[in-house]
Amino acid sequence: MWAVTLVRASTLVPDTTTAPAQANYSSTEVRPVATIDCTSCLPEGETEESFSRNALNSMSQGLGGSQILKIAGEIKALQAQGTEVCNLTVGDFSPTQFRIPDSMTDGIGQALAAGQTNYPPAVGLPETRKAVRDLYERDLGLRYKTDSVIMGSGARPPIFATVALVVEPGDKMLFGIPSWNNPYYVHLSGAQAIALATDAASNFLLTADQIAPQLEGVTLLCLNSPLNPCGTAYSAQQLGEICDLILTENRRRAAAGKRPVMVMYDQVYWMLCFGETQHHSPVSVRPEMAPYTIFVDAISKSFAATGLRVGWAVVPPALTPRFKALIGHMGAWAPRPAQLATAALLQDPSAIRRYHASMKTAVEARLNALHQGFSAMAEEGLPVRSMAPQGAIYLSVKFDMLGRNLGNQRINSDEDIRAFLLNEAGLGVVPFQAFGLEQDSGWMRFSVGAVSVEEISAGLDRVRTALRKLN
Numbered sequence: 139m140w141a142v143t144l145v146r147a148s149t150l151v152p153d154t155t156t157a158p159a160q161a162n163y164s165s166t167e168v169r170p171v172a173t174i175d176c177t178s179c180l181p182e183g184e185t186e187e188s189f190s191r192n193a194l195n196s197m198s199q200g201l202g203g204s205q206i207l208k209i210a211g212e213i214k215a216l217q218a219q220g221t222e223v224c225n226l227t228v229g230d231f232s233p234t235q236f237r238i239p240d241s242m243t244d245g246i247g248q249a250l251a252a253g254q255t256n257y258p259p260a261v262g263l264p265e266t267r268k269a270v271r272d273l274y275e276r277d278l279g280l281r282y283k284t285d286s287v288i289m290g291s292g293a294r295p296p297i298f299a300t301v302a303l304v305v306e307p308g309d310k311m312l313f314g315i316p317s318w319n320n321p322y323y324v325h326l327s328g329a330q331a332i333a334l335a336t337d338a339a340s341n342f343l344l345t346a347d348q349i350a351p352q353l354e355g356v357t358l359l360c361l362n363s364p365l366n367p368c369g370t371a372y373s374a375q376q377l378g379e380i381c382d383l384i385l386t387e388n389r390r391r392a393a394a395g396k397r398p399v400m401v402m403y404d405q406v407y408w409m410l411c412f413g414e415t416q417h418h419s420p421v422s423v424r425p426e427m428a429p430y431t432i433f434v435d436a437i438s439k440s441f442a443a444t445g446l447r448v449g450w451a452v453v454p455p456a457l458t459p460r461f462k463a464l465i466g467h468m469g470a471w472a473p474r475p476a477q478l479a480t481a482a483l484l485q486d487p488s489a490i491r492r493y494h495a496s497m498k499t500a501v502e503a504r505l506n507a508l509h510q511g512f513s514a515m516a517e518e519g520l521p522v523r524s525m526a527p528q529g530a531i532y533l534s535v536k537f538d539m540l541g542r543n544l545g546n547q548r549i550n551s552d553e554d555i556r557a558f559l560l561n562e563a564g565l566g567v568v569p570f571q572a573f574g575l576e577q578d579s580g581w582m583r584f585s586v587g588a589v590s591v592e593e594i595s596a597g598l599d600r601v602r603t604a605l606r607k608l609n
C-alpha cells in the first residue's frame with residue numbers, strides 16, 4: 139500500500155499517538171487511518187541536494203530566491219530579538235503606515251458577502267478590464283479595447299506571461315541594471331541576458347546610446363519607469379530617443395523578414411510621480427510604438443495593495459489571444475472580490491484623487507525626509523549622497539565608504555556597508571547588487587513604505603553618529 143521502495147521505512151511507522159480519534163467520523167467521511175510522517179522523506183541513498191538535482195529539471199538548478207527577501211528576513215529576526223531597526227528594505231507597505239483605499243476594504247467585504255467567491259473569467263472580470271481600459275484612456279490618453287486588458291494576480295504573472303510568450307530560449311533580453319527581478323525572468327525563459335549597467339549620470343536609466351550597439355538579436359527590451367530600485371523616471375526625451383531606435387530597428391527587421399523588438403513597459407509605479415516629474419510611456423511619446431509595447435501594471439503600489447494581488451497587462455490587439463490562453467493555463471488570476479473592488483475604484487477618479495492626496499503626500503514626506511537628511515550630512519562632509527526622488531517609493535543613496543575603516547575593520551564591499559548601516563545605525567537597506575549590479579558601488583536602495591517619518595529621523599541621527607566614527 140505504501141511506496142516502501144521510495145520512502146525511508148523509518149518514516150512509515152503509523153503514529154498511533156497522533157492519529158485522530160476515529161469516533162467522530164461518520165462512515166462516509168474520508169479519514170486517516172494513521173499519520174504518515176513525510177516531513178523528511180527521501181529515497182534511499184539520496185541527500186536533499188542530490189534528490190533535488192535528480193528530480194527537478196536543469197532550469198530549476200540555477201533558480202535562486204529573492205535576495206531582497208533574504209535581507210528582509212534577517213531584519214525581521216533582529217526585530218524579533220528586540221533590536222530597533224528602521225526597515226527600509228522591502229518594496230512593500232506596512233498597513234500601520236499605509237492603508238488601502240477605504241472603498242476597496244468596503245468593496246471586498248461587500249463582494250464576499252454577496253457570494254462573489256467562484257472562479258473569475260481567466261482573463262479577468264469584464265468590469266475590471268473595462269475599468270483599466272477607461273483608466274488608461276482617461277489618465278494616460280491611451281485608447282485600447284477592453285479585450286487588450288489581461289488581468290493577473292499582481293504584475294508578476296503578466297511579466298511572466300510576456301517573457302514566456304515573446305522570448306525563445308537563447309533569445310536576447312535587454313535590460314538595465316540595477317533593475318528589479320529581470321535576471322530571474324531571463325533564467326526562467328532560458329534567454330540570454332544583455333544586462334547593461336547604468337549610472338548616476340543618467341539617473342540609472344538606460345540611454346539610446348547604450349542600447350544601440352546591443353540591439354542586434356534582441357527580442358525583448360524591458361523598461362521600468364518610475365524605476366525600482368532607484369526612484370527615478372524617464373523623461374519624454376530620454377524615452378523618445380529609445381523608441382526612435384526601436385522603430386528604426388523594427389523597420390529594418392520587417393524589411394528583412396525578422397522578428398521585431400518588443401518592449402515590456404513596467405509602469406507599476408506610474409501613479410507615484412513626485413514634484414515636476416511626469417510619467418511617460420513608449421506609446422505616449424511615440425504612438426507608432428503601440429504594436430511593439432506590452433504594458434505591465436497593478437494596483438499593488440499605487441494603492442498600497444500589494445497583498446490583494448490585482449495586476450494586468452495591456453497588450454497590442456493582435457497578441458491578446460495568446461496572452462489569454464497562457465494566463466488561463468497559469469491560473470494566476472486576481473481574486474474576484476479584489477477585482478470587483480478595483481473596478482469600482484478605478485472608475486471613481488475623485489476617490490483616487492482623494493486617496494492619493496494623502497497617500498502620495500505621505501510617501502513623498504518620507505522620501506524627502508531621507509533625501510534632505512542625507513543632503514545635510516553631505517554638506518557636513520560625511521561620505522554620503524542621495525538622488526532627488528522622482529517617483530515610486532524608493533531613494534538611491536550612495537555611501538562613499540569603500541576603503542574606509544571602522545576601528546580596525548576595513549570596509550571593502552557593499553555587503554560591508556549594508557552590515558555597517560544595520561549594525562551601527564539600525565538601518566535596513568538593500569545594496570544595488572541585489573538588483574543585478576556586479577561591482578561594489580556603495581549605492582543602496584531605501585524603500586519607505588514600512589516606516590514613519592519619526593523612525594526615519596531617528597534612523598538618520600543614528601547614521602550621522604555612525605558615519606562620524608569612520609576613519
Ligand SMILES: Cc1ncc(COP(=O)(O)O)c(C=O)c1O
Pocket residue numbers: 229291292293294295318362366404406436437438444448449
Ligand atoms: C518594477 C516592479 N514591477 C513589478 C512588481 C511586482 O508587482 P506585484 O506585486 O503586483 O506582482 C514590482 C514589485 O516590487 C516592481 O517593483
